[in-house]
Amino acid sequence: MLDKKFIIANADLVQQNCEHRGVKSDVGRYVSLETESRQIQQEIEELSRQANAVSKSIGKAKDDAEREQRKEEGRQLREQKDARQTEFDRLAAEAGAIYRSMPNMTHPEAPIGEEAHSRELRRGEHEVRPLGFPVLDHVELAAQHDLIDFEAGARIAGAGFYFLKNEAVLLELALQQYAIQLLVGEGFVPTITPDLARTEILHGVGFIPRGPETQIYSIENFDLNLVATAEITLGGMYADQVLDAEQLPLKMCGISHCFRTEAGAAGRASRGLYRVHQFTKVEMFAFTAPEQSEDMHNYFCDLECQIFDGLGIPYRVIDTATGDLGGPAYRKFDLEAWMPGRGESGEFGEVTSASNCTDYQARRLNIRYKNKGEKGTHFAHTLNGTAVAISRAIIAILENCQQPDGTILVPEVLQQWVGKDRIGATE
């Protein structure tokens, strides 16, 4: 949510921002509805004031006749108030719909335009270079080494589900360890979060369950949804809380399973593990004061780079264009890892995403902070970033670390947890 005062004072800016982001929002209509409803709000408050005064006087009335007369007076005032309230509710509902459709404002340096305008910021420390032998993709590699059973997954739960097997399991656990150890060392509070969350929390974070084209699985007969990311649970963790300014910035990380329907994604490049209905992810999340969020955003991006540099995987960092930003994001950096088996002769594929949501999520979730000895509260800023999305990291590892003899080298940083340095070596 944007600040209502800000919208009214900067309607043109907000309208322009909506256009840059490809969101149809009638900001002018919103401003006039808001102005009108505030007028009515004033009337309602005045009627309430009068009615309250009448009610108070009844307790002190000297006889029954006066009491009855006062009661009637009170009834009439409340009726008038209810009528104005109905009108107010009508305007507020229309204003609210427009209000909720408005995306966050955008960082001035974010590239403007559709997805194609997204800008490459930099590359990782490992260069993309030809492997120099016929390359297999992760599906073929997994089949060769019996690492993933897509058929069994489909039998159990449908297309898009899979069993990880053998070293793929060890890789998943190793990636979790690797990421969590690194983040704990950086002062993040580690968590394992619920995999389900209430609808209210999803809304606060910016997800819309149970709608058409929703990405969210919902549980029948319960107000519960399978989370699409631990961003939902970590953001919800401090919903309705007032934090002390000294606690900020507060850095959390969480392991969760992620469930996505991938509605509307049929036909897009999504072979194998790339676009699946369930995967595990280690997510970073931070609550900061406003002046800290930009640094935190860069820090998240640096950590993501550190993680993929450590794995020895080439990648590029993308500054996402306005047209491709989700509603809550003020700016978003994605890491795209090189996947040699993707497409004709290798392609970059998104593996992480770090967003600065400024106070947009915090307004919805009602997460505030308070300066010691100061009156009032302020909305915190929230940020989220992928540490490791396991399924896509596995794609990148299998495809980048494959060897001419068909074996796969385990990245050195993971070897202590995988327990071997190579997959497929004949012992």
Next chain:
RNA sequence: GGACGGGUGGCAGAGUGGUCGAAUGCACCGGUCUUGAAAACCGGCGUGCCGCAAGGUACCGGGGGUUCGAAUCCCUCCCCGUCCGCCA
């Protein structure tokens, strides 16, 4: 899943139809005292919205209802505690 008891300000905890946005204690902020600190004492101290301000209005887990008037009564949902049942 069943029975009972609860959900009130940052925390603890009173309040069962009007004078209650709400006692009291702790915490916190300011002051007096002190060489300094502690203690003691005095004063202040919830959040949102409207307003330059005075002030007004809304909020006692969420939603709905009764009433001139609800923290207080009724319905409903959620959550917490205790005991029982079931269970990895």
